[in-house]
Amino acid sequence: MAEREVDRSVSQTVKAQLALRDQILSGSLRPGERISELQAVETTGASRTPVRMALVRLEEEGLLEAIPSGGFMVKAFSERDISDSIELRGTLEGLAARFAAERGVSARELEPLKECLGAIDELLRQVPISIEAFSSYVALNARFHALLTELSRSPPVIRQIDRASALPFASPSGFVMAQSALPEAQQILIIGQEHHRVVIDAIENREGARAEAVMREHARLAVRNLRLALRNRTHLDLLPALALIKTATD
């Protein structure tokens, strides 16, 4: 195999894992489809050992499912699986927010969150919001949630939230926001931003219960949003994870 170009800067396992996850979330690999190791070796450029390690990681991550007779298939999710995952994440984030509030955080630790908040405010001020701004929002929002999670200072909770985020926050590289969905999405984003503000305030004032409650409400908003999107077939691009929902034909 002299023709293989090996990139030594990052481990083959990680490279394969990223490539495969991208293929799954972008829909190149359809739900229920069996993953061929050989094919994965070709598309990722790594050899079978790292590919298998990546497959094991993705299975543990919940994106793949082991086939009893051997090998892995892309896991198929129902609409309720996705909505449950969102609520699950909200519940865990609620716990994280409560921990942060109860344990107390310094002004210094809250600073990056407030900056994030300000940056999002800036973006949402545009009416209607542009596609570029929306993309920035997606990144900023993810950052906000990650920072909030960290604020709990609880490694087990942080870890668990990371694992619960695969579905609700799936963001493959091919992510594009549909133009027509922007105004409706912006409305939702504005409400969500209000939640963000409340949780920060609650944490600052060490109101654990309030911090927890608002994150749960935040998740419920996301669930309602998901339902609406599916029913109206609008702004589906908002949630890349929808690619993983098993269709009626399957």
Add this chain to the structure above:
Amino acid sequence: MAEREVDRSVSQTVKAQLALRDQILSGSLRPGERISELQAVETTGASRTPVRMALVRLEEEGLLEAIPSGGFMVKAFSERDISDSIELRGTLEGLAARFAAERGVSARELEPLKECLGAIDELLRQVPISIEAFSSYVALNARFHALLTELSRSPPVIRQIDRASALPFASPSGFVMAQSALPEAQQILIIGQEHHRVVIDAIENREGARAEAVMREHARLAVRNLRLALRNRTHLDLLPALALIKTATD
């Protein structure tokens, strides 16, 4: 390698994973200790490939930590990590209980749980409880919690709870209950049993909020129990996960 005895009834990877997890939870491998693949190959009887797969799975499971320079070490947990894990699990079980209550369950589905409940009642009736009965309790309690989790009918939640259970429910093969700790443990078990009864009742009557609340209370009881056990240095054997707590000397 003619001398190697291969057991074909179960995959080498699974065998290695079970063996290694047991070594970790039983304390054969100390927290912070680097795991030698070579040594693992010898103790598990599998070859390096399945051993590595098992190591990856255990890392994803949270019992191992990747070392930047390569390889894995046994993860060390603080007392708060354990208590957070317990609260985490309680929060997730609360969500599961709420889902079960909101979505409704048939009498048929509740039956095994009630049987479990009855069997535990039977055990707790002895005063003081015997060591054998206590061991049975550990199994029955785990079964009750697993059944309750399943009742949510939410694969993502069930999955997440399974992953969150490693620490709170760690039950290595060498598990033994200290005689002197029995009376105190029995008191705690009786209170816990009351929680079990309430959650069943709440689910039956479709009271989601109450079902969720009692599971959270259940977790808080376990946390208080943990604190007490650590402070008084009593019934430490109750929680095998304590073997993973990093000592001050580390």
Add this chain to the structure above:
DNA sequence: TGTATGCGTTATGTATACAATAGCGGGGAG
């Protein structure tokens, strides 16, 4: 005597060869 550098050993990351099994297709018999 202490520190730095270089070499050797060892362990991990990767690749590939081998083995076993499951699925599929063809052929034969009823």
Add this chain to the structure above:
DNA sequence: CTCCCCGCTATTGTATACATAACGCATACA
């Protein structure tokens, strides 16, 4: 014509060989 059985092929599970990087020790120089 259909159904069952046998064999083949393709793919996974396992083992091992090879390469590379890190750690430690020893030696030499400051």
